[in-house]
Amino acid sequence: MSKRAPKSTPAAAKNGSKAAARAQGANPTVELARQLAGIVDSHSLTELVMDTPELTLTLRKGQVISGGAMAASSAALPAAAPVAPAPPAAPVASALRAQTVPPPAKAEPEHHVVTSPFVGTFYRSPSPDADPYVVEGQRIEKGQVLCIVEAMKLMNEIEADTSGVIAAVLVQNAQPVEYGQPLFRIAPP
Numbered sequence: 567m568s569k570r571a572p573k574s575t576p577a578a579a580k581n582g583s584k585a586a587a588r589a590q591g592a593n594p595t596v597e598l599a600r601q602l603a604g605i606v607d608s609h610s611l612t613e614l615v616m617d618t619p620e621l622t623l624t625l626r627k628g629q630v631i632s633g634g635a636m637a638a639s640s641a642a643l644p645a646a647a648p649v650a651p652a653p654p655a656a657p658v659a660s661a662l663r664a665q666t667v668p669p670p671a672k673a674e675p676e677h678h679v680v681t682s683p684f685v686g687t688f689y690r691s692p693s694p695d696a697d698p699y700v701v702e703g704q705r706i707e708k709g710q711v712l713c714i715v716e717a718m719k720l721m722n723e724i725e726a727d728t729s730g731v732i733a734a735v736l737v738q739n740a741q742p743v744e745y746g747q748p749l750f751r752i753a754p755p
Contacts, residue, residue: 595623612627678728679750680712680750681747686715688713688714688738688743689716690713691739702732709725712732729755736751737749
C-alpha cells in the first residue's frame with residue numbers, strides 16, 4: 567500500500583515555500599540581510615542600517631573584521647542574539663538609513679590623532695559667531711578644548727589628550743561625525 571501526499575490547498579501552497587525554507591534551515595533574518603546586501607551593492611553604498619523594534623541590522627562594505635577578513639556585503643550578522651525580523655506590514659524604506667563612511671585619515675607616524683568619542687555633530691567654536699577653539703599651526707596643551715561634538719542636544723567639549731601643534735583639522739564645521747572618526751592631527755611639540 568502506498569502513501570498518498572495530502573492534497574494541497576491554495577493557503578498551503580502560499581505558505582509552502584516558507585515552510586520549505588524553514589525546513590531547509592533558511593533563517594528569515596539571513597534572507598533579509600541578503601536582500602539588503604543587494605541594495606547596498608546596487609546603489610554603491612558603503613553602509614546601510616535598518617533599525618526596527620525587533621531588529622537592528624548594520625551592513626558595511628569593505629570594512630576589516632577583527633579576524634582580518636574583508637566584510638562582504640552579503641556577510642552580515644545581527645548585533646545581538648537571533649531575533650525575529652520586522653513584520654512585513656512595517657515599511658522597510660522608512661526604517662533604512664543609508665550613509666557613506668569617510669575613508670580613515672592617514673596620520674604621519676609621529677602625529678597623534680584625536681578621534682570622536684561618539685556620533686554627533688562637530689563644531690569648531692562655542693558659537694557660530696565665535697572664533698574656533700584651535701586653528702592649524704596653533705600650539706596646544708594637554709586638556710585644552712579643541713572642539714565641541716553635539717550628541718543628543720548635549721554639547722560635549724573634546725579636549726586634547728596630548729600637548730603639541732595642530733597639524734590638521736580633519737572635519738569641516740557643523741558636519742556629522744562617527745564614533746572613532748579622526749578629528750585632528752597633532753604634531754609633537
